[in-house]
Amino acid sequence: MTAVSLMDWRDSKHWSETPKPCVLCDTPxxxxxxxxxxxxxxxxxxxxxTRTTPDQTAAKRRRN
Structure with a gap:
């Protein structure tokens, strides 16, 4: 199993009242x-x- 880096989207700027199609999967x-x-x-x-190397992922984890 591969570890996935989690993003912090708790800030309200990540929410919109208007649903729009996802740019990656096209569902609202x-x-x-x-x-x-x-x-x-x-x-x-x-x-x-899928677009970061293992070295970049490890460096991100060390900073956090």
Whole structure:
């Protein structure tokens, strides 16, 4: 089993009253990325993990 890095989306800026299609899976979501794009948290975490190297992931964990 592979560890997935979790993102902190507790801030209200990640919520929108208007659902829009997720940019990754195309199903509706109220969530927004840091850049304001509609995306599910799970979709964003998966996308992020598939595009970072193990060294980058380990470095992130050490900083947190």
């Amino acid at each position: 979501t109220h969530l927004r990325s840091e850049r304001g794009k509609p995306v599910h948290k799970v979709c964003a975490e998966d996308w992020n993990d």
